[in-house]
Amino acid sequence: DSGVTQTPKHLITATGQRVTLRCSPRSGDLSVYWYQQSLDQGLQFLIHYYNGEERAKGNILERFSAQQFPDLHSELNLSSLELGDSALYFCASSVEAIQETQYFGPGTRLLVL
């Protein structure tokens, strides 16, 4: 157990809908990272927050947004969902902004029908 929690574990929804994925980092970790993992693309970095502020953005679609709250938990919002958004979404956390030692949560499996 990495200490990073993610909810929900599974999510099934329809195209055009909006969902929110939640992540709680390990105790004491200030950084949260979001990734999308699909079979053909591998693990793709989406966005990084450090202590409430956005630090880096990766291949995140405009339909997706994220935020980190004062208690350091983070939410990833996915809207106008498409079939291609079906994937595993992972959050990871690290001490400070030292991203070389990230600890991953168990992931949320999203299926868009």
Added chain:
Amino acid sequence: QKEVEQDPGPLSVPEGAIVSLNCTYSNSAFQYFMWYRQYSRKGPELLMYTYSSGNKEDGRFTAQVDKSSKYISLFIRDSQPSDSATYLCAMSDGGNTPLVFGKGTRLSVIA
């Protein structure tokens, strides 16, 4: 050319074998090299973390970095069925740029 290349496998070996997993990369600015293990339906787990060139050993695992060849390896000695997983390499230049992951190599260790 992709930044990080990793043979997807699958790689199947008998229990007790020495396993060699590899990644090549194109960005000479990479300085930090990580190996993650991912069991089916689980999140990646950090296995090894090395800085610059050289070897690092941790139990049955050895990570090797050859920056001149832009090539990194993970060796698993006395492989066990519990080592069956997907192994992902990851790299960073140490700045604020995100980690770059390989697509992973799927390993099966057969008892």
